Amino acid sequence: MSLAIDLATIWALIIAFAVFVYVVMDGFDLGLGILFPWFPAKADRDVIMNSVAPVWDGNETWLVLGGGGVMAAFPLAYAVLLPALYTPMIAMLIALVFRGVAFEFRWRAQRERNPWDLAFAGGSWLAALAQGIALGAILQGVQVEARHYAGGWWDWLTPFSVLTGVSLVIGYALLGATWLVMKTEGSLRDRAYRLSWLLLIGILGAIVAVSIATPFLHVQYTQRWFAWPNIIFTAPVPIAVAAVTALLLRALTNKYDYQPFFLSLALFALSYAGLGISMYPFIVPQSITIWQAAAPENSQTFLLFGVSVLIPLILGYTGWAYWVFRGKVRPERGYH
Amino acid sequence: MFEGWDAVALARAQFAFTMSFHIVFPAFSIGLASYLAVLEARWLLTGREVFLNLFNYWLKIFAVAFGMGVVSGIVMAYQFGTNWSVFADKTGPVIGPLMAYEVLTAFFLEAGFLGVMLFGLKLVGPRLHFLATLMVAIGTLISAFWILSSNSWMQTPTGYAVNADGQFVAADWLEVIFNPSFPYRLVHMVLAAYLTTALVVGAVGAFHLLHDPHIAGPRVMFSMAMWMAALVAPIQILAGDQHGLNTLEHQPVKIMGMEGHYQSHPDGAPLILFGLPDQQEGKVKYALEIPKMGSLILKHSPNAPMPGLDTVPRENWPPVPVTFWSFRIMVGMGFLMFGLGLFSLWCRWRGTLFASRLLHVFAVLMGPAGFIAVLAGWITTETGRQPFTVYNLLRTAESASPLAAPAVGSSLLAFVIVYFVVYAAGVTYLLRLMAQPPHPGEAGPSHEVPIRTAGITPAIEGVTQ
Numbered sequence: 098m099s100l101a102i103d104l105a106t107i108w109a110l111i112i113a114f115a116v117f118v119y120v121v122m123d124g125f126d127l128g129l130g131i132l133f134p135w136f137p138a139k140a141d142r143d144v145i146m147n148s149v150a151p152v153w154d155g156n157e158t159w160l161v162l163g164g165g166g167v168m169a170a171f172p173l174a175y176a177v178l179l180p181a182l183y184t185p186m187i188a189m190l191i192a193l194v195f196r197g198v199a200f201e202f203r204w205r206a207q208r209e210r211n212p213w214d215l216a217f218a219g220g221s222w223l224a225a226l227a228q229g230i231a232l233g234a235i236l237q238g239v240q241v242e243a244r245h246y247a248g249g250w251w252d253w254l255t256p257f258s259v260l261t262g263v264s265l266v267i268g269y270a271l272l273g274a275t276w277l278v279m280k281t282e283g284s285l286r287d288r289a290y291r292l293s294w295l296l297l298i299g300i301l302g303a304i305v306a307v308s309i310a311t312p313f314l315h316v317q318y319t320q321r322w323f324a325w326p327n328i329i330f331t332a333p334v335p336i337a338v339a340a341v342t343a344l345l346l347r348a349l350t351n352k353y354d355y356q357p358f359f360l361s362l363a364l365f366a367l368s369y370a371g372l373g374i375s376m377y378p379f380i381v382p383q384s385i386t387i388w389q390a391a392a393p394e395n396s397q398t399f400l401l402f403g404v405s406v407l408i409p410l411i412l413g414y415t416g417w418a419y420w421v422f423r424g425k426v427r428p429e430r431g432y433h
Numbered sequence: 434m435f436e437g438w439d440a441v442a443l444a445r446a447q448f449a450f451t452m453s454f455h456i457v458f459p460a461f462s463i464g465l466a467s468y469l470a471v472l473e474a475r476w477l478l479t480g481r482e483v484f485l486n487l488f489n490y491w492l493k494i495f496a497v498a499f500g501m502g503v504v505s506g507i508v509m510a511y512q513f514g515t516n517w518s519v520f521a522d523k524t525g526p527v528i529g530p531l532m533a534y535e536v537l538t539a540f541f542l543e544a545g546f547l548g549v550m551l552f553g554l555k556l557v558g559p560r561l562h563f564l565a566t567l568m569v570a571i572g573t574l575i576s577a578f579w580i581l582s583s584n585s586w587m588q589t590p591t592g593y594a595v596n597a598d599g600q601f602v603a604a605d606w607l608e609v610i611f612n613p614s615f616p617y618r619l620v621h622m623v624l625a626a627y628l629t630t631a632l633v634v635g636a637v638g639a640f641h642l643l644h645d646p647h648i649a650g651p652r653v654m655f656s657m658a659m660w661m662a663a664l665v666a667p668i669q670i671l672a673g674d675q676h677g678l679n680t681l682e683h684q685p686v687k688i689m690g691m692e693g694h695y696q697s698h699p700d701g702a703p704l705i706l707f708g709l710p711d712q713q714e715g716k717v718k719y720a721l722e723i724p725k726m727g728s729l730i731l732k733h734s735p736n737a738p739m740p741g742l743d744t745v746p747r748e749n750w751p752p753v754p755v756t757f758w759s760f761r762i763m764v765g766m767g768f769l770m771f772g773l774g775l776f777s778l779w780c781r782w783r784g785t786l787f788a789s790r791l792l793h794v795f796a797v798l799m800g801p802a803g804f805i806a807v808l809a810g811w812i813t814t815e816t817g818r819q820p821f822t823v824y825n826l827l828r829t830a831e832s833a834s835p836l837a838a839p840a841v842g843s844s845l846l847a848f849v850i851v852y853f854v855v856y857a858a859g860v861t862y863l864l865r866l867m868a869q870p871p872h873p874g875e876a877g878p879s880h881e882v883p884i885r886t887a888g889i890t891p892a893i894e895g896v897t898q
Contacts, residue, residue, distance in 0.1 A: 166536075175518075198504055404533075422548065422556070
C-alpha cells in the first residue's frame with residue numbers, strides 16, 4: 098500500500114462515501130418496508146410512511162450517484178460488475194420501482210387491503226436481499242477476460258452471497274427499527290424497541306458469520322486481516338464493534354430514543370470499513386484494481402472539481418430538509 | 434425462452450421500452466414544476482386564493498408523476514452497465530462525468546427540496562416554501578441540460594480523443610458539453626416539455642369547463658394554458674426548423690431517413706408528404722410529394738442538390754420507415770398545437786374563451802398530444818442516428834454487453850410486465866385526480882381524504898423537542 102494519495106484512491110474514497118451514505122440512508126427506509134409485516138395496522142403504517150415520505154427520494158439519489166460515479170470514475174469496473182451482477186441488479190431495480198411508487202400510490206388506492214403496502218414491503222425485502230447478494234458476489238470475486246465479464250449467469254449465487262444478502266436484510270431492518278424508536282411514540286415505539294433487540298442479536302450473528310467466512314474466500318483477505326503488521330490496523334475494528342454493541346445494549350435498556358439509531362449507523366460504518374480493508378485496492382476483487390479501472394485523469398479531475406464543491410452543498414440542504422421534518426411523527430394535531 | 438433471439442435486438446427493445454416509459458414523466462414534470470413555481474409566485478404576489486388552490490391541486494398530481502419519473506430513471510442509470518457494458522466502458526470517461534454532474538447539480542437539488550415542497554408549507558412558511566418550489570423547478574431544467582448534453586454528444590461528438598484502451602476521452606470539456614447539436618436539442622426539448630404540460634393543464638381545465646364554465650380554478654388554468662399554447666407552439670415550430678437545419682449539417686443521413694430520400698436529387702429534392710418507405714427496395718412507394726419543396730425548406734433554394742441514401746453504404750442506413758413516420762407524427766402534432774393556440778386566440782378575442790364548447794372539446798382531445806409528439810420526436814432522432822450509438826464512431830451492435838439472449842429477454846419481459854402493472858395504476862390515479870375539479874380550500878398532498886378520516890395526514894408534523 099503506497100502512502101501517497103493519488104487520484105484513483107481519492108475517487109475510490111468518494112465512491113465509497115456515496116455508497117455508504119446510500120446504504121445508511123436508503124437502508125433505514127428500506128428497513129421500514131422490511132418491518133411492514135410486523136406492523137399490520139393501517140394507522141401504524143401511515144405513521145411509518147410519513148416518517149420518511151419527505152426524504153426517501155433524496156436517499157435514493159445516492160444510489161444514482163454511486164452508479165453514475167462508478168461509470169464516470171471507474172468505467173471498466175462498471176462495465177464488468179453490472180453484467181456479472183445482472184440478475185440481482187435487475188431484481189433490485191424492479192423492487193425499487195414497486196416500493197418507490199408505493200409512497201404516493203398507497204394514498205390513492207381505495208381498496209380496503211392496500212395492494213401498495215404489499216408492493217412497499219415486498220419491494221423493500223427484494224431490494225435489500227439483492228443488494229446484499231450483489232455485495233457478496235463482488236467480495237467473492239468475478240471472472241474477467243480482457244475488458245469483459247467472463248463468468249456464468251449464476252456465478253453470483255453462492256452460500257456466501259446468500260449469507261451477505263440475509264445479513265443486509267437484517268441490518269436494514271435494524272436501522273428501520275431504531276429509526277422508528279427515534280421517530281415515533283406509544284405502542285408503535287414499544288414494538289420497535291422489542292424488534293430492535295431481536296435484530297441487534299441477529300445482526301451480531303451475521304457480522305460474526307460474514308467475518309468468519311470472508312477470509313476463506315481468498316488467501317489475500319486472510320493476509321490483509323491477520324498478517325503482521327496489518328493486524329495493528331485491523332484489530333481495532335472488531336474491538337470497536339464490541340464497544341458500539343455495548344453502548345447499543347445500554348441505550349436499548351435505558352430507552353434513550355435517539356441513541357440506538359445513531360449507534361446502529363456506527364455499527365454499519367464499522368462493518369463497512371471492514372469491507373473496505375478487505376477489498377482495497379481492488380474494485381473488482383482479485384481481478385481489477387482501482388488504478389486499472391480508473392478513467393483517464395482529465396475525467397477524474399473534471400468531476401472532482403464538481404464533487405468537492407457540490408457534495409458539501411448537498412449535505413447542507415439535505416441536512417436542512419431532515420431538520421425541517423425533525424422530531425416525533427404524530428397524527429396531525431388539530432383533528433382531535 | 435428467447436433461445437435463438439438476437440441479444441442486441443432484445444437489448445435495444447429493452448432500452449426503447451424503458452426509455453419511452455421514462456421520458457413522458459420528465460417531459461411532464463419539467464413543465465409542471467415551472468408551472469407550479471409560477472402559480473405559487475402569483476399567489477404570493479396577488480394573495481388570490483385561486484392560485485393557491487391550483488397550486489395544491491397540481492402539486493398532488495406532480496407528486497405522483499415525479500415518483501414514477503424517479504423510479505423509472507434509476508432503471509435507466511443502471512441499464513448502460515447491464516445491457517450496454519461495452520458502450521459504458523468506452524464512453525464512460527466522457528458521458529459518465531456529464532451524468533454524474535446531472536446527479537450532483539439536478540437530482541439532489543430536486544430530491545432535497547421536494548419534501549419541503551410537498552409537505553412543508555406550514556412548517557417553513559410561504560417564502561421559504563416558494564424557494565423550495567423554485568429549486569425543484571430549476572433542478573428539472575438543470576437535469577435537462579446535462580442529459581441532453583450527453584445525448585447530443587452521442588449524436589454529434591466533438592472535443593474527444595481515443596486512448597490506447599479504445600476509450601473515448603475528453604480533449605476539451607467545453608467542446609464536449611457544448612457540442613454542435615446540443616443548444617438546438619435543449620431548446621427543442623424544454624419547449625416540448627412546456628407545451629406538453631400546457632396541453633395537459635389546458636385539457637383538464639377544458640374538461641371541467643365543459644361541465645361548469647363558471648368555476649374559477651378551471652377558468653384560470655385554461656386561460657394560462659392557452660396562452661402557453663398560442664405563444665410557445667409557433668416558437669417551437671421555428672426551433673424545430675432550426676434543429677432540422679443543424680441536423681442536416683451534422684447528421685445528413687438522419688435527414689435522408691426523415692425525408693424518405695432514398696434517391697439523390699441533383700436538381701432539387703421534393704418534399705414527400707406521405708408514402709410507404711420500402712427499405713428493401715430503397716424507395717418510397719405511393720409517395721405524395723411536392724416537387725422542389727424539400728430543397729426549398731432545407732437549403733432555402735428550390736434547385737439545391739440533395740444527396741440521398743444511395744450515396745451511403747447500406748449497412749449505415751437508418752430504419753427509414755420508422756424515422757420517416759415518427760417524424761411526420763411529431764410534425765403533425767406540432768401543427769395541431771399551433772392550430773389550438775390560434776383557435777384559442779380567436780375565441781379570446783371574441784370573448785368566448787370560457788364558452789366555446791368546440792374549443793374545449795378540441796383542448797381535451799389535445800391533452801395527450803404533447804406526450805405523443807415527445808415520443809415521436811425521440812423515436813425520430815434515436816432511430817435516425819442508427820446504426821450507431823456514438824455517431825459514425827461506435828456501432829450499436831458493438832456497444833452491447835456480452836450477454837446471452839435469454840438473460841436480456843427475461844429482463845425485458847420482467848420490465849414489460851412490471852411497467853404495465855405499475856404505470857396502469859399510476860395513470861389511473863393521475864386521471865382520477867384530474868377528474869376532480871380544484872375546489873376552494875384545496876388541500877395539498879399532506880391532507881389526504883382516506884387519511885383524514887383516520888385523523889392522520891401523510892405529512893410529518895414536526896414537533897420541536
